[in-house]
Amino acid sequence: MAYVKRIQITRRSLDSLSPEVLVLGLFEDGELSDFHKNIDEAAAGALSQRIEIGDFEGKAGKTLSIFPGKPANRILLVGLGKREDFTLDRLRQAAGTAVKTVQASKIDTMASEVPGGDALKSAAAEVSQAWVEGLILGSYRFLDYKSDTEDATVMNRITLINGASRVGVERGRAVAEAVCFARDLANHPSNVATPARLVTEARRIARSSGMRCKVMGRDQFTQMGMGAFASVARGADEPPKFILIQYSGGKKGEKPFAFVGKGITFDTGGISIKPSSKMDEMKFDMCGAATVLGIMQAVGRLKPKVNIVGAIAATENMPGGHATKPGDIVRAYNGKTIEILNTDAEGRLVLADALAYVSQKHDPRYMVNFATLTGAVIIALGHVASGVMGNDEKLIDAIRKAAEASGEKVWPLPLWDEYCDDIKSKIADVKNLGAPRQAGTIAGGAFLKEFVGETPWAHVDIAGTAWRDKDQPYMPAGPSGVGIRLSLELLNILG
Numbered sequence: 001m002a003y004v005k006r007i008q009i010t011r012r013s014l015d016s017l018s019p020e021v022l023v024l025g026l027f028e029d030g031e032l033s034d035f036h037k038n039i040d041e042a043a044a045g046a047l048s049q050r051i052e053i054g055d056f057e058g059k060a061g062k063t064l065s066i067f068p069g070k071p072a073n074r075i076l077l078v079g080l081g082k083r084e085d086f087t088l089d090r091l092r093q094a095a096g097t098a099v100k101t102v103q104a105s106k107i108d109t110m111a112s113e114v115p116g117g118d119a120l121k122s123a124a125a126e127v128s129q130a131w132v133e134g135l136i137l138g139s140y141r142f143l144d145y146k147s148d149t150e151d152a153t154v155m156n157r158i159t160l161i162n163g164a165s166r167v168g169v170e171r172g173r174a175v176a177e178a179v180c181f182a183r184d185l186a187n188h189p190s191n192v193a194t195p196a197r198l199v200t201e202a203r204r205i206a207r208s209s210g211m212r213c214k215v216m217g218r219d220q221f222t223q224m225g226m227g228a229f230a231s232v233a234r235g236a237d238e239p240p241k242f243i244l245i246q247y248s249g250g251k252k253g254e255k256p257f258a259f260v261g262k263g264i265t266f267d268t269g270g271i272s273i274k275p276s277s278k279m280d281e282m283k284f285d286m287c288g289a290a291t292v293l294g295i296m297q298a299v300g301r302l303k304p305k306v307n308i309v310g311a312i313a314a315t316e317n318m319p320g321g322h323a324t325k326p327g328d329i330v331r332a333y334n335g336k337t338i339e340i341l342n343t344d345a346e347g348r349l350v351l352a353d354a355l356a357y358v359s360q361k362h363d364p365r366y367m368v369n370f371a372t373l374t375g376a377v378i379i380a381l382g383h384v385a386s387g388v389m390g391n392d393e394k395l396i397d398a399i400r401k402a403a404e405a406s407g408e409k410v411w412p413l414p415l416w417d418e419y420c421d422d423i424k425s426k427i428a429d430v431k432n433l434g435a436p437r438q439a440g441t442i443a444g445g446a447f448l449k450e451f452v453g454e455t456p457w458a459h460v461d462i463a464g465t466a467w468r469d470k471d472q473p474y475m476p477a478g479p480s481g482v483g484i485r486l487s488l489e490l491l492n493i494l495g
C-alpha cells in the first residue's frame with residue numbers, strides 16, 4: 001500500500017510550521033533559488049556552507065541531511081542531477097528517494113517544496129503531479145502477510161510549501177493511488193488474487209463512481225462463443241471470469257476508448273508445463289488485468305470527458321484431466337479457428353476472445369491491451385521498456401508520446417506480413433505459436449492482430465516491465481503497476 005496519508009498545500013510561513021524535516025531539491029550546478037536563499041538565511045548559512053565545502057553535489061539519487069534547528073529541525077537535500085538533463089521522471093525519482101529517506105528515519109511528517117519546476121517546460125500542475133506521484137509511489141510497501149515485523153513508517157502528513165498546484169497534487173494522488181492498488185493486487189498470491197477477487201475489485205471501482213460492471217462466468221462466455229478463452233480455463237477448477245467495466249464521461253453514443261487486460265491469475269503453462277524455477281512469479285501473470293483495474297479506478301476519480309470500456313479475461317492456466325492438450329483446435333469469438341500447439345502461449349488465447357468481443361460489441365475509437373505475453377520481450381528490451389505493436393500508426397505514435405510524458409518507456413516492434421505468415425496453421429486458420437525461437441514477441445502481436453477486426457489497436461507487452469527484481473527510486477522490487485500512468489497520458493493526448 002501507499003504509506004502516505006495526507007498531502008496538503010499551505011501558504012503559511014515555515015516559522016509557523018516548524019516541520020520535523022524540510023525537503024529541498026538541488027541541481028548539480030549548486031545554484032540556490034530565491035526560496036532556497038531565504039531558507040539558507042534562516043538557517044544561518046548552514047545550507048550554503050555544506051554545499052561550498054563539497055558535502056553535497058546535487059547528483060541524482062544522492063541526499064544529505066543537515067540539522068540547522070531553524071527553520072526546520074532537519075533539512076533533507078535531495079539531488080536533482082544536471083539541470084540540462086532534468087525531466088519530469090527525474091523529479092519523480094527525486095521524490096521517491098526523498099520519501100524513502102524520511103521514512104527510514106522514522107519521521108512521519110514532512111514539509112517540502114516542489115523543486116526543479118523552473119528547469120522544465122511543463123506546466124505547474126504537471127510538475128506538482130510528478131512530485132506527488134514520486135512521493136506516494138516511493139512510499140509503497142507490501143507487508144500484508146507479515147505478522148511479526150515492524151510496519152513501514154506512514155507519512156501522516158506531507159505539507160507542500162512552495163510551487164505546488166492544487167490540481168496537480170490531486171491528480172498525482174489519484175494516479176499514484178491507482179498504481180499502488182494495482183501493485184497490491186499483483187503482489188497478492190494466486191490463492192487470494194483469484195478471478196473472483198478481480199471481480200470484487202471491479203465491482204467496488206464501478207460502484208464508487210457510477211460505472212457499469214458486467215461479469216460473465218464460464219458457462220456464459222463459453223456459450224457466447226469464446227472458445228479460445230474457454231480452452232485456457234478448462235484445466236482450472238478456480239472459476240474463470242470475463243469482466244467488463246463501462247465508464248461514460250463523454251457524449252452518449254460517442255465511441256469509447258477500450259483497455260483490455262490479460263488476467264492469468266496463475267500461469268503454470270498448462271499441459272506444456274513450465275519448469276519449476278521461478279514459477280512462483282507467474283502469480284504476476286495478471287498484471288495486465290491489474291493495469292486495467294488501476295486505469296478504471298483513476299478514471300473514476302479524474303472523470304475525463306470520454307467514454308471508456310475496460311475488459312479483463314481472468315483465469316488460471318492449469319494442467320489437469322480437463323485441460324487443453326497440444327494440437328487441440330478451438331474456435332474464437334470472431335469465428336477463426338486456432339490450433340493450440342503450446343498451452344503455455346495462453347495469454348494470446350484469452351486476449352483473442354476479449355479483443356474480438358470488445359471490438360465487435362463496443363466498436364472502440366481506440367483499443368489498447370496490456371499483457372505479460374512473452375518471455376522474449378525481456379530478451380529484446382530487458383526490464384527497461386515494454387514492447388508496443390499494432391495496426392494504427394497514429395495510436396502507436398500517441399502511445400510513444402504518452403510513454404515519454406509518463407516515464408513508462410515503450411519501444412515499437414513491427415507487425416510486417418512476413419511475421420503474420422508465421423502464425424498461419426496447416427490445419428486451422430492460425431496457430432498460437434510463431435516460427436521456433438524467432439521474433440517471439442512479434443508472433444504474439446501478429447496473433448492478436450487476427451482478432452481485432454478494423455479497430456485501431458495496440459498491444460503492449462509488459463512481461464519485462466510489470467515487475468522487477470531491483471529497487472528503483474519510486475518502484476521497490478516487485479510489481480510496478482506499469483501502464484496506468486501511460487494510459488492516463490494517452491487519454492490526455494487522444495481524448
Ligand code: BES
Nearest residue numbers: 342344345346347372373374375376463
Ligand atoms: N506469462 C508468460 C510470459 C512470461 C514469461 C512473462 C516470463 C513474464 C516472464 C506467457 O504466458 C508464456 O508462457 N509465454 C511463452 C510463449 C511461448 C510458449 C510461445 C513464453 O514466453 O515462453
Ligand code: MN
Nearest residue numbers: 267344345346
Ligand atoms: Mn504461459
Ligand code: ZN
Nearest residue numbers: 264267285347
Ligand atoms: Zn502467461
